[in-house]
Amino acid sequence: MTDSAAPTLTDDLLWRGLIQDSTDADELRKHLDAGSLTYYVGFDPTAASLHVGHLMQVLTARRLQQAGHRPLLLVGGATGQIGDPRESAERTLNPVDVIEGWVQRIRDQLAPFVTYEGDNAATLVNNLDWTGPMSVVDFLRDVGKHFPVSRMLAREVVKARLESGISFTEFSYQLLQSHDYYELHQRHGCRLQFGGSDQWGNITAGVDYIRRRGAGPVHAFTTPLVTKADGTKFGKSEGGSVWLDPAMTSPYAFYQFWLNSDDKDVNRYLRYFSFRPREEITELETATAEKPAARLAQRALAEELTTLVHGADECAQVIAASQALFGRGSLAELSADTLRAALAETGLHEVRGELPPVAALLRDAGLVSSMNEARRAIADGGAYVNNERATDPEEVPAASSLLHGRFLVLRRGKRTFAGVELLG
Numbered sequence: 001m002t003d004s005a006a007p008t009l010t011d012d013l014l015w016r017g018l019i020q021d022s023t024d025a026d027e028l029r030k031h032l033d034a035g036s037l038t039y040y041v042g043f044d045p046t047a048a049s050l051h052v053g054h055l056m057q058v059l060t061a062r063r064l065q066q067a068g069h070r071p072l073l074l075v076g077g078a079t080g081q082i083g084d085p086r087e088s089a090e091r092t093l094n095p096v097d098v099i100e101g102w103v104q105r106i107r108d109q110l111a112p113f114v115t116y117e118g119d120n121a122a123t124l125v126n127n128l129d130w131t132g133p134m135s136v137v138d139f140l141r142d143v144g145k146h147f148p149v150s151r152m153l154a155r156e157v158v159k160a161r162l163e164s165g166i167s168f169t170e171f172s173y174q175l176l177q178s179h180d181y182y183e184l185h186q187r188h189g190c191r192l193q194f195g196g197s198d199q200w201g202n203i204t205a206g207v208d209y210i211r212r213r214g215a216g217p218v219h220a221f222t223t224p225l226v227t228k229a230d231g232t233k234f235g236k237s238e239g240g241s242v243w244l245d246p247a248m249t250s251p252y253a254f255y256q257f258w259l260n261s262d263d264k265d266v267n268r269y270l271r272y273f274s275f276r277p278r279e280e281i282t283e284l285e286t287a288t289a290e291k292p293a294a295r296l297a298q299r300a301l302a303e304e305l306t307t308l309v310h311g312a313d314e315c316a317q318v319i320a321a322s323q324a325l326f327g328r329g330s331l332a333e334l335s336a337d338t339l340r341a342a343l344a345e346t347g348l349h350e351v352r353g354e355l356p357p358v359a360a361l362l363r364d365a366g367l368v369s370s371m372n373e374a375r376r377a378i379a380d381g382g383a384y385v386n387n388e389r390a391t392d393p394e395e396v397p398a399a400s401s402l403l404h405g406r407f408l409v410l411r412r413g414k415r416t417f418a419g420v421e422l423l424g
């Protein structure tokens with residue numbers, strides 16, 4: 001009878017800190033912990049790729065499906081053309097054909113996070129399918145009639161934008177999202193919507209709207225905003241957003257992003273994003289407290305998420321690259337793509353024509369600021385070319401030492417790197 005002690009889905013979500021707000025905590029628990037509930041979460045095509053911030057929603061969707069519920073993943077082919085209002089300012093409309101391209105890409109990106117087999121098989125939906133054909137008259141009669149403007153005006157973002165300006169287009173956004181929930185309720189029996197905490201207004205507007213139309217009841221919850229202890233925005237690295245598309249953020253940079261999580265944040269991230277059992281997460285939390293320098297939690301998180309998003313092979317390559325860079329593995333075994341991606345993160349210095357001597361390379365690649373400093377670093381034994389200690393500042397690296405015929409990895413001390421690429 002040990003099973004009775006097993007945490008329910010709701011217990012697990014609460015323990016992970018994944019529920020910020022909900023329409024009714026007891027009702028939600030009842031539905032999440034019983035039978036199979038059809039739920040949805042929506043993603044607007046506002047860029048060519050999702051980013052790490054979206055993983056909160058994507059992985060929560062995966063979690064609910066693993067617990068037996070049925071996911072509907074919505075891509076906003078219609079809402080993406082309108083724009084969910086943000087506090088900052090009105091959005092510039094993107095061309096329709098660009099949005100269409102992004103819808104397709106985001107759909108493909110979401111697809112592998114859920115399964116299409118079994119009783120609770122996932123379905124991918126696009127709100128353009130029901131919003132596109134609707135006439136203005138139908139929209140105003142059948143949808144608009146259920147929205148009190150006073151309620152719409154009371155929404156935080158709308159209030160914030162009244163002064164600076166908000167178009168009727170963005171003001172109407174919540175009607176479209178609300179109507180999505182209604183359509184999914186009618187078509188698929190959907191009874192739960194979740195989203196990020198910024199979606200609370202749109203989501204509850206949908207819950208009310210469904211009730212006003214005499215359907216439901218339906219439920220909702222939001223996940224918390226992912227924050228960082230240092231107060232900066234989660235999901236950015238020096239190069240901007242950390243995307244899920246490997247052509248926009250290399251798997252190496254993706255891995256490093258998680259590996260660099262602060263000790264103060266990493267335990268929270270594990271609870272949010274990891275599919276490891278609770279005991280393992282608790283062990284990793286203890287490791288963070290007792291042996292922070294080993295970064296076991298960061299490694300576990302980086303490895304798990306890189307595998308989930310980019311696949312096991314890619315993750316193995318990335319780990320090999322990061323170890324090889326730090327002198328704990330063979331640089332020669334890395335593929336040219338992996339090596340280039342890793343060096344792009346550390347800074348890749350291009351050389352045309354002849355390679356200069358080591359001291360000049362160190363300076364040109366930015367690892368030291370002068371030839372004198374370069375000579376000193378070499379004399380102190382703190383400069384490396386492809387993990388071999390440099391001894392002679394005047395030595396020109398042999399052509400045979402170039403990795404894939406064109407790369408060199410320069411290192412100063414233990415942790416400062418730069419790449420060199422010899423062109424044509």
Ligand SMILES: N[C@@H](Cc1ccc(O)cc1)C(=O)O
Pocket residue numbers: 041042043044074076079084127176177178180181195199202
């Ligand atoms: N408004 C959501 C996306 C979304 C779109 C349509 C929906 O029906 C649901 C969610 C966001 O900006 O993140």
